[in-house]
Amino acid sequence: MTTGADKLPETSMRLLEIFAAMMGQRTTVATAESLGISQPAVSAGLRQLETQLGLTLFERTGRHLEPTLEARSLYEEIRPLFGIVRSFGMRARDLRNGRVGRLRVISTPPPGYSLIPQAMRGFLDTRPDVTVSFDVRRLGNVLSAVQTGQADVGVGLTNGRLPNVTSEDLRTGQMVALLPHDHPLARDATVKVGALTHERFIGIDQESHLGRMVAQAFEDAGVTYHPQLETRYCQTAASLAANGMGVCIVDPWSAHPYLAEHAGGQRLVGRPLAQPCPIHCMMFTRRGIPHSGLLKIFMAEIRRASASLDYPGLERPESALSPET
Template sequence: MTEPDQKPEISLRLLEIFGAMMRCETTVEAAEQLGISQPAVSNGIRQLETQLGVTLFERLHRRLEPTEEALLLFEDVRPVFSMLRNFSARARSIRHGTSGRLRVMSTPPLGNTIGPLALASFLKDRPDVSVAYDVRRLEHVVDAVQSGAADIGLGLALERHPSVNIEVLARTHMVAVVPKTHVMARRREITVGDLSEHGFIGLEAESRMGQMLRDAFVRDEKSYTPRVEVRYCATAAVLAGSGIGVAVVDPYSAAHQLSTSLVQRPFQPPCEVSAVLITRKGVPRSRLLHGFIAELKRTITEFVG
């Protein structure tokens, strides 16, 4: 039961009115600063004085002058006004997508190319945004998004998944990266037949890109016999740059590794590669995430031309 002499808790609104009156010379000015009516300011001050049991203002020469008690109380409550201003500013930043923390996880092809470009542009005018950025295998990316450990994931060749949302950002095709000194560097395009004849760097069947490359050999009824086999497209491109042979990789890995020692050629038959956005099911997107996704889409559109 409430004690008879216990005063009700003072609302933040009454403290705001008190603070405005301490900064302004009249109730009219305080009302304009708070965006409320002049009677609301006067009533708020009277209510606060009643709750405190203290006179806060006295009318002298047609103005309300703060009492000694008001000056003492204002010094104690001044930090609250600073906290409120910071809170309001923080809320506006979050609402406008210019403040907060973003957790991004990607597979290497996009994590080493599109992701950094989009992130650099996104952060340019957002000094209050912090980011956790990681590059992992696709299964780790999917698990992180599904569990909520990552806000967004990026990957290749994943058209659908039962546990997460998949959105296609762009569709491109696998390309051949050829050492400039290689006999096939003079060709306009590289075919499965060319690879069978001259040898190539293959991709493991456990990878999605590797399975796509194998399917291309099956379609052209050629034997899949790589000279060197690796798991990642990025590794295949690095080996091609060392002069080991031709590699067929996704265009993002090709762009990341392309150097003066390599040329890029179209690969036949066409092997479509989808770049996808991975988000958690049943969770609304924040304004911060919406802003980053918009930047990703702009960046990848420029990349694929």
Template structure:
């Protein structure tokens, strides 16, 4: 059995010089190809021959002609450089965010509006990227980011988040979604008092946005008594589209229904909400994640 100590210690750099020399005809040409000096090429070939214990090239004038042994060795290592080229290409693609796996989680308002638009554009440009996408409640998104189960979270919130990195990408305000022939649609905005006594589809007050709406009615002097209460703003918007009243919702959830006989007007008093990107604290952003974050900003700029 051949012992490891009996094998020549050949470095990858020496093999690279050898392979380049097999493709070129002179040490000068090889040096130009590798971007090193001609003496470095000559020294590398001599070192490789010393380690192997036999000659690889015969000098013919100014050219070096490969020996039979050199040709045999070159055929052995040819696949290696194909692997190295693939490795370099893969590393470049990873660095530029063109391959890999991206895990995205969002709350419903952004999960059914901004998220799909950004993912569609992102996936067209990077078809080799594997994407995991899920729409959950805020507490589920926060937990996934904190534990590393998701790379990025897209949330609509009105409260400060301390346990994750949070970047606000757009500020907006809650709106009243109603039929376009509703008398309140004639105004530039709708107040809490004007909604008192109306059939309101409300948001579950156990949620952040539900608490925000209830607070707005209290501040505006209106009575908040929803006849129907749902968990998500999207559900409330869908019920309004089916003629079940009006709702105070976020503009992202209202948007898909604005071409279906409904209109939206700002709710007064102003209830501000922020679209934010969440990432895990203490974890550097990958090239893939940075590319997706840029696509999110691009989509928001287009919609303004």
């Protein structure tokens, strides 16, 4: 049975903090200044600690309080504790400021090969202790990864908000026709899909969201959709067009690297479709889950990078929708 004399004192962390500061400062005034509290609070804390421990911790010598042998012995016991507390505080500060941690990012190919690298560059350059896992997949995989928590944030192209995720419209654009720079249609500001019926057309796989959009654009115009070449991704179609394989309709993000001022092969120009064929670049997060400080900072980088893009077919950034609440 534990007696009253054997019972361990219930000492608060605040009292130990006052004690540790006093060991370094040796005056109650200096200790109070270092802790940001009043001098009477320091004196009262020391008296309370001595009462709890049943020990004399400091003896006055002139204007200073000298620690007793018992105080020195106890201080050696708690010094590692304050190292842990300092590390805890520094870790919390780094987490708050987004300096440490891990992010899982997923995107569909168009923004994944253009927007996300630009956002990551500014984000990681000043955060050497942050790691990012990044994957590029189809839209269905992006949404699934965000919904199930396998990814912290996703970015993809779609034509509107999607259920079961929190979505934010980053930029809105119009699908564009990629044409050789000397093509007759390149002189026009916009291109009608009907004008492409006699061209060797590179289509997008209709199992993909963008592929269905392109096919629907032809159907809405009452024009037969019959691509001679078909590929899964807009980037591939743009690459084929840059190599003289035909013309294609792709999103602005996929078209940009193949335009005349960027492409290393055949120079292409991008002309928005004359008929409405809008496409939204959207950012997705898991519904109902609070964002970490690190995620908030990276999402802000994505917004900045998206607003800075100046591609044919993109609307001005201020026309983007506000975040969904």
